[in-house]
Amino acid sequence: METRITKLLGTRYPIIQGGMQWVGRAELASAVSNAGGLGILTALTQPTPADLAREIERCRTMTDKPFGVNLTILPSINPPPYEQYLDTIIDSGVRILETAGANPRDFVDKVKAAGIIVIHKCVAVRHALSAERHGVDAVSIDGFECAGHPGEDDIPGLVLIPAAARALKIPIVASGGFGDGRGMAAALALGAEGINMGTRFCATQEAPIHDKIKQALVAATERDTRLIFRPFRNTARILGNAVAREVNEIEARPGATFEDIHHLVAGQRGKKALETGDVDDGLVWAGQIVGLIDDIPSVRELIDRIVKECRGRLAAATAMAG
């Protein structure tokens, strides 16, 4: 396949593995890159910048294809040492950085000066335009369907992707709600030049999470995710498990504050379930695409299937359109 995204990244397919906390480790990232996509290590999955440097080295021993690192910058009372993580990424010689959260204006010049390609992930056309103005190379535009933080506008990809494609000059990657060849074909038709998949890659053999969580993703339907943190304007989509239901119940009480749910979501509650395999043991990030996940293939099987189905669906649609 050839789009501005494959040319920018040097990959065979315009398929990017989304940066996922606790999941974006060398096992998964290298598998995606080896299969022709772009694997992504998540910087903050590593407890220190030195650990990130070692993880990048480890990934290099597992693939000779391009891979990237995600750095998600969120407001925090006790922030991680973002600047040190960024310096580590630059010093490691990684060529592709995925950013998310904060406006990239504060660090894009430094990263670009190091010759690094920057893909900024955002959830609104106005944020994508701002990132373009500040010099990023591409944006991932994340729709309402996505796992994690969809923002507060609730615009799904069917509208958000063409809106972004019309407004931007740089190439866009469609994110949120993608996991099969039908979706990839739709993304290309809507004006994106690649897709980003997170939840779908969690349900692969190589994803470094407990098998019972993968099975929970297979079992879930498209109705089995929930939005939490909406009252605090920090909305996140997660699998609708016991924790999600409890958080939603507390949020529904008049006057509920973030402090009221803090004990349910603080610390590494997102890590715990992935490790123990008990789906009710913490926050399990999942997008609505869970409804279309039916198996746990290898990453290579998955990517090959998506590419084949994408081409097949475009051929079928073209035949219908005459």
Next chain:
Amino acid sequence: METRITKLLGTRYPIIQGGMQWVGRAELASAVSNAGGLGILTALTQPTPADLAREIERCRTMTDKPFGVNLTILPSINPPPYEQYLDTIIDSGVRILETAGANPRDFVDKVKAAGIIVIHKCVAVRHALSAERHGVDAVSIDGFECAGHPGEDDIPGLVLIPAAARALKIPIVASGGFGDGRGMAAALALGAEGINMGTRFCATQEAPIHDKIKQALVAATERDTRLIFRPFRNTARILGNAVAREVNEIEARPGATFEDIHHLVAGQRGKKALETGDVDDGLVWAGQIVGLIDDIPSVRELIDRIVKECRGRLAAATAMAG
């Protein structure tokens, strides 16, 4: 174009004008049918079944192409005479019926016995499967993006359309969030065999609504719709005008009931703004596709443009997919 939907309906293109209260009159329906799509008269826009019979006759004088009638059956304290409207549709010789709201099981046998094609519009895969079991010919599957009632599951088309396409044997029409050729190409790629457009057809020269409302649709962005009635599990998406804001404010009060907002939404508040042209004068139904509406073309210009853009986008996507 040729899909199971064009073959079922006898239209040139698989483009259906959504049944819209106060908008689905002969002027718009005939224009859509004359341009190669399927125009739809909305039964309950007519005050009596006799008026509907006259409107059907009037539409026949304006087009010799197929058109349909929408009958939306909703729970109501003082329901309109649904059975009489249905008998009028059957007696009028109309060949295509779009149903929405209630499960079609109660009337589908009678309608099918009269040789009428039935398209049932619904918002969930389980409802679509039920409609298929009861013998409808096709379903319109309406995603979270749509104007009017998206249901309470909040599943956008990117996930809902392939989920429905995988589950159903009968053809599906993609509805909600469609208004251009990019979207049509995506719908066909996702597994639909046609698209349904409501909001986009409101912003055409032939739509029988005030020009200032059409201009308001052009001015609106994808962020300018609001959901109302969510606390009452009867969610509806409308343009974010003064009425919508007031309804949302009242709904946010603890213990708010439908009685508290009844004065803002009762009677023909949906009709008033369309007639006066004051966008704040009532409920104005609009889907998120408003963000991609930039002009007020004739229906024929719009359909021709969509068909051309759909084919162009599929060719571009096919070139990228290699």
